[in-house]
Amino acid sequence: xxxxxxxxxxxxxxxxxxxxxxxxxxxxxxxxxxxxxxxxxxxxxxxxxxxxxxxxxxxxxxxxxxxxxxxxxxxxxxxxxxxxxxxxxxxxxxxxxxxxxxxxxxxxxxxxxxxxxxxxxxxxxxxxxxxxxxxxxxxxxxxxxxxxxxxxxxxxxxxxxxxxxxxxx
Numbered sequence: 001x002x003x004x005x006x007x008x009x010x011x012x013x014x015x016x017x018x019x020x021x022x023x024x025x026x027x028x029x030x031x032x033x034x035x036x037x038x039x040x041x042x043x044x045x046x047x048x049x050x051x052x053x054x055x056x057x058x059x060x061x062x063x064x065x066x067x068x069x070x071x072x073x074x075x076x077x078x079x080x081x082x083x084x085x086x087x088x089x090x091x092x093x094x095x096x097x098x099x100x101x102x103x104x105x106x107x108x109x110x111x112x113x114x115x116x117x118x119x120x121x122x123x124x125x126x127x128x129x130x131x132x133x134x135x136x137x138x139x140x141x142x143x144x145x146x147x148x149x150x151x152x153x154x155x156x157x158x159x160x161x162x163x164x165x166x167x168x169x
Contacts, residue, residue, distance in 0.1 A: 008060025008104040009043065011122040012165075015129060018120075021169050022047040023056075039092075040085040042099070048169050052098035054131075055089050057082055063105040063128070076103055076132070076162070077144050077152040086134045099134030100168060118164030129165035136161050 009025075016023050023046045044056040059082075061075045078101055086099035105128040107119070120127050132153075140161065141151040153161065 006058075006060065007123070007125070008106065008127075009058055011106075011120065011125070011127045012044070012056075012058060012102065012104055012129065014122045015120045015127075015165070016046065019166070019169065021049070039088050040081055042086055042089055045097075046100075046169070050169060052096055053093075054100045054168060055086060055093060055097055056100050056102045056131075057086050057134075059101060059103045061103060061105050062108060064108040073155055074103065074105060074128075074130070074158060074162075075152075076101075076158045077150045078137070078141075080149045080151055083134055083138045083141065083151065087138065090134070100131045101134055101137055102165060103130045103132070103162065104128075105130070116164075118166065130162040131165050131168045132158070132161045132163075 013023070013025070023044050026041050026043055026045065042055045042057040044054075044058070046054040046056050048054055057078075059076075059078060063074060082101070086101070090097055090099045107126040107128055116128065118128050118130055120129055137153060140153055140157045142154065144150040144152040
């Protein structure tokens with residue numbers, strides 16, 4: 001969509017379009033379809049060619065590798081409500097739909113990162129698009145901040161659960 005201000009969502013949309021994957025931006029239809037709901041809305045319905053259709057909640061994160069070969073830790077926090085409501089949306093949509101936390105990482109220093117599946121170039125920026133099944137995330141999440149009601153996965157859990165977005169499509 002022209003004029004989109006969130007570059008993470010813009011990158012995701014460009015990626016989906018470049019792979020001819022149909023999707024609906026929930027923001028554009030939220031008022032008509034979800035008015036009056038108490039659930040936090042997700043960002044996209046993405047129609048998969050391989051399996052379940054996806055209810056995508058985008059988590060945009062900047063990633064700044066410091067040096068070549070350094071251990072890479074990807075921020076993967078979300079709010080407790082993000083997870084609870086995304087899983088509720090799965091129930092609302094029913095069989096054939098899966099909640100997916102989609103981490104869109106803006107790679108600030110791509111020359112310091114090893115190339116990996118899931119990278120995508122959009123508007124002179126490099127992104128890494130990774131998805132984690134909401135129920136699997138919830139089963140392994142740990143509290144990050146009680147005050148902010150945030151949760152996260154340990155690095156090893158994230159590495160085992162997160163897959164390049166293309167593998168979900």
